[in-house]
Amino acid sequence: MALIKSISGIRGTIGGRPGEGLSPLDVVKFTAAYGTWLSRQTDNRKVVIGRDGRISGEMVKNLVVSTLNGLGIDVIDLGLSTTPTVELAVTMENAAGGIILTASHNPREWNALKLLNSKGEFISGEDGAQLLEIAEQEDFNFADVNKLGAYTADDSYLQKHIDLIVNYPLVDVPAIKARNFKIVVDAVNSTGALFVPPLLKALGVEEVEVLFAEVNGKFSHNPEPLAENLTALSNEVNKSNADLGIAVDPDVDRLCFVCEDGSMFGEEYTLVAVADYVLSKRKGNTVSNMSSTQALKDVTLKHGGEYTPSAVGEVNVVKKMKDTNAVIGGEGNGGIIVPDLHYGRDALIGIGLFLSHLAHSKKSIKALRNSYPDYFISKNKIELDKGVDVKTIFEKIKVKYKNQPLNTEDGLKIEFDKDWVHLRTSNTEPIIRIYAESQNETTADNIAKRIMQDIKEFMH
Numbered sequence: 001m002a003l004i005k006s007i008s009g010i011r012g013t014i015g016g017r018p019g020e021g022l023s024p025l026d027v028v029k030f031t032a033a034y035g036t037w038l039s040r041q042t043d044n045r046k047v048v049i050g051r052d053g054r055i056s057g058e059m060v061k062n063l064v065v066s067t068l069n070g071l072g073i074d075v076i077d078l079g080l081s082t083t084p085t086v087e088l089a090v091t092m093e094n095a096a097g098g099i100i101l102t103a104s105h106n107p108r109e110w111n112a113l114k115l116l117n118s119k120g121e122f123i124s125g126e127d128g129a130q131l132l133e134i135a136e137q138e139d140f141n142f143a144d145v146n147k148l149g150a151y152t153a154d155d156s157y158l159q160k161h162i163d164l165i166v167n168y169p170l171v172d173v174p175a176i177k178a179r180n181f182k183i184v185v186d187a188v189n190s191t192g193a194l195f196v197p198p199l200l201k202a203l204g205v206e207e208v209e210v211l212f213a214e215v216n217g218k219f220s221h222n223p224e225p226l227a228e229n230l231t232a233l234s235n236e237v238n239k240s241n242a243d244l245g246i247a248v249d250p251d252v253d254r255l256c257f258v259c260e261d262g263s264m265f266g267e268e269y270t271l272v273a274v275a276d277y278v279l280s281k282r283k284g285n286t287v288s289n290m291s292s293t294q295a296l297k298d299v300t301l302k303h304g305g306e307y308t309p310s311a312v313g314e315v316n317v318v319k320k321m322k323d324t325n326a327v328i329g330g331e332g333n334g335g336i337i338v339p340d341l342h343y344g345r346d347a348l349i350g351i352g353l354f355l356s357h358l359a360h361s362k363k364s365i366k367a368l369r370n371s372y373p374d375y376f377i378s379k380n381k382i383e384l385d386k387g388v389d390v391k392t393i394f395e396k397i398k399v400k401y402k403n404q405p406l407n408t409e410d411g412l413k414i415e416f417d418k419d420w421v422h423l424r425t426s427n428t429e430p431i432i433r434i435y436a437e438s439q440n441e442t443t444a445d446n447i448a449k450r451i452m453q454d455i456k457e458f459m460h
Helices: 024-041 057-070 083-092 125-137 157-166 173-178 192-202 231-239 268-281 295-302 314-324 347-361 365-370 390-400 441-459
Strands: 003-006 009-013 046-051 074-080 097-101 110-116 151-153 182-186 207-211 244-248 255-258 285-289 307-310 326-331 335-337 376-383 412-416 419-425 431-438
Touching: 009 024, 024 057, 024 097, 024 110, 024 125, 046 057, 046 083, 057 074, 057 097, 057 110, 074 083, 083 097, 083 110, 083 157, 083 347, 157 192, 157 347, 173 347, 182 192, 182 231, 192 207, 192 244, 192 347, 207 231, 231 244, 231 255, 244 347, 255 268, 255 347, 268 285, 268 295, 268 326, 268 335, 268 347, 268 365, 285 295, 285 314, 295 307, 307 314, 314 326, 314 335, 335 347, 347 365, 376 441, 390 412, 390 419, 390 441, 419 441, 431 441
Parallel strands: 046 074, 046 097, 074 151, 182 207, 182 244, 285 307, 285 326
Antiparallel strands: 003 009, 009 110, 097 110, 244 255, 326 335, 376 431, 412 419, 419 431
């Protein structure tokens, strides 16, 4: 059983004892803390909620709705939805905030409350700390019977979200239609099955095949859209002579593609390709987190823009995008953020922009992928012994590599000419993550191994 409280929300496995998993009592407690925190900020009494296709979704939703209503807050329930759709709905409804019930790419026994502010963006670290304090103290004050909140179900946002994408200036529906794409979608038994096919139809794609289309939350494979989990999609694209495959995670904020031969386009390259297209139409800057591929930097410089790395975490990417006026940004895990639509990772706008790019390029998706520089990221982790002082280890590594460019904004990033390595502690488990990138796979692995050796040496 696990219960993890972090700035990205309250995550846990369903069941078990209160405080050890995400039990009904925990759902009520953290929802009450969120509602209380909101009512201290504003008189606005409206919150939007939506959920992914998880088995526990309906139960968690009922607890959340009743708790918010009990605080005197009105709830607009989008039902089965996506993270970006709820983010958009918060601002379109002029709501005080929003809650998305999803544990993203975590397996089916997990669920979570992802918490949004009035801009439809994830709440900040500071706000999160206040909220956890309210939960800790159980400092709630529920409404009396004459002031209970109201409940409204609203299923209009699927169409509203699709309309925004189809009408987005850089999405070229006629060009996509003219290409007659045949596309296979892996919807991983969640809400991508409800959102991606209608979006593709609206973009003029006639031939769409959906794998794992039943929204039952019994994910047919590990729901994280990584190569090793997408073999069924790969095989189907190949077998059915499709032009490409599309995979999303359960809450549809991460996006990756499969080439016509069944090979991976690479989740790191979703953002690279979309940024290449956006920057070709619109000059400007880009941001991604420091664990993402430097192919984005290459593409940005090619178009005359400036690239800025941010600390890991969507909140940090968004802040950096605002600071640098970025026209496109996101994360190397297939998260695309298009700021003039909204500041949140959105696989649906990603699909619209990527297909426009592919249509304009007149290439196959494989040829498009081959037009970008090849980088390899080696992703590793080291488990930490109890009581290890990570700060001291990082200090010693900084001394050892003091002649290289160092960035300490998020853990420690060391640059070596064209290569880099990024070390950071996990927010959720006692490990150090070590990501290294190079244009040569062996080099990336070797850099990571060398640093891991250093860490082990400095641990003792």
